[in-house]
Amino acid sequence: MRFAAAGRRERLLPLDMTPMIDIVFQLLIFFLTTTQLVRTAREVLSLPAEAGSEEARSGSGAVTVNLLADGSVLLGDRPMPLEHLSAALAARRIDRPADFDEAALIRADREAPAAALNAVVRSLRGAGAVGLRLAVDPAGVGAGDTP
Amino acid sequence: MLDATFLLLAYFLVTAAIDRPEERLAAGLLGGGRIEAANLEPVRLEIDEADGVPRYRLGARVIFDRAELASRLALLDPATPLRIVVRPGPPVAAVTAAIQSARDAGLETVAYEPGG
Numbered sequence: 001m002r003f004a005a006a007g008r009r010e011r012l013l014p015l016d017m018t019p020m021i022d023i024v025f026q027l028l029i030f031f032l033t034t035t036q037l038v039r040t041a042r043e044v045l046s047l048p049a050e051a052g053s054e055e056a057r058s059g060s061g062a063v064t065v066n067l068l069a070d071g072s073v074l075l076g077d078r079p080m081p082l083e084h085l086s087a088a089l090a091a092r093r094i095d096r097p098a099d100f101d102e103a104a105l106i107r108a109d110r111e112a113p114a115a116a117l118n119a120v121v122r123s124l125r126g127a128g129a130v131g132l133r134l135a136v137d138p139a140g141v142g143a144g145d146t147p
Numbered sequence: 148m149l150d151a152t153f154l155l156l157a158y159f160l161v162t163a164a165i166d167r168p169e170e171r172l173a174a175g176l177l178g179g180g181r182i183e184a185a186n187l188e189p190v191r192l193e194i195d196e197a198d199g200v201p202r203y204r205l206g207a208r209v210i211f212d213r214a215e216l217a218s219r220l221a222l223l224d225p226a227t228p229l230r231i232v233v234r235p236g237p238p239v240a241a242v243t244a245a246i247q248s249a250r251d252a253g254l255e256t257v258a259y260e261p262g263g
Contacts, residue, residue: 020148027151031158048243052170053250067239103173108239114194115235117242118261125176125261132259133171134243 045069048110049140062099063092063129067108071116082119089127103131172246174231175258189228192220193262194245196236203245213244220252228256235262 045066065085066074073080075088093100104124108117121132193204203210210216223229229249233242242259249257 020151024151024154027154031154047169048240050170050172050243050247051251053172053247105171107169110238110240110243112239113235114233114237114239114242117239118233118235121176121259121261129176131176132174134174134239134246135169136172136243136247138168138170 045107045109045135046111047107047135047137047140049138050136051138051141052136062096062102063089063104063124065104065106065120065124067106067112067116067120069109069111071113073116073120082116082123085120085123086126089123093127100128100130103133104129105133105135107135172243172250173257174246175256187224187227189230189258190223191230191232192245192249193232193234194237194241195234195262196241201237201241201244203241213248216245217248217251220248220254223252223254225253225255227254228258229254230258230260232260232262 045068064076066076068074071082073082073085075085080088106117106120106124108120124132190206191204195202195204200211203216205216205219208219210219220229231242231245231249246257246259
């Protein structure tokens with residue numbers, strides 16, 4: 001008896017892996033790129049643990065100053081010595097005056113010295129900022145962080 | 148396709164954990180006109196530090212406890228402008244605590260004044 005399987009060629013479905021590998025690599029590149037952009041847009045800080053206020057939520061905060069725990073300052077994502085901050089803000093006001101139509105946003109570490117915060121506020125006031133918004137972390141409320 | 152789906156899922160889980168939500172505390176800048184234009188005399192709250200402990204001076208009263216500060220601020224008329232004078236020394240957390248207490252007390256006008 002001759003079985004049909006003996007002479008039958010086993011059919012193999014040709015599966016082309018190339019498109020799948022292409023997509024995986026494209027995804028990888030995309031996520032690597034976007035992760036870098038997200039990191040540079042917002043400095044990681046230990047913000048004060050507060051609930052925040054309702055009226056401060058509107059607006060996007062065109063001028064953002066980050067104040068780190070050691071007193072160093074970043075204008076947006078750019079390191080900025082305190083002594084140059086006033087000039088940088090003045091230049092920005094000339095280039096983009098609409099940025100100062102909203103209250104400036106200060107993201108200050110909870111352990112940063114108030115002296116550095118005062119210097120930032122003075123610089124913002126000198127540049128014509130109409131108000132301030134201080135970034136806080138509502139998730140930390142109740143954790144015993146507040147003085 | 149399954150691998151790509153799990154990769155997407157892991158990515159969004161991780162980024163959702165990293166991106167902590169933030170809130171904002173509003174404060175006016177002295178010199179902006181609003182506090183000077185108010186009909187009521189501004190109340191002065193000074194923040195400094197004594198032996199490493201943040202200290203609040205509300206008028207003539209010295210306060211170390213935040214709860215007491217909040218209760219004193221709640222006694223003020225909401226239309227009363229509050230001028231927060233920040234001296235060098237205390238951490239930023241003490242400043243935001245004062246502003247938050249003022250907002251929680253319903254004070255409408257809170258201005259930040261950098262002190263020397």
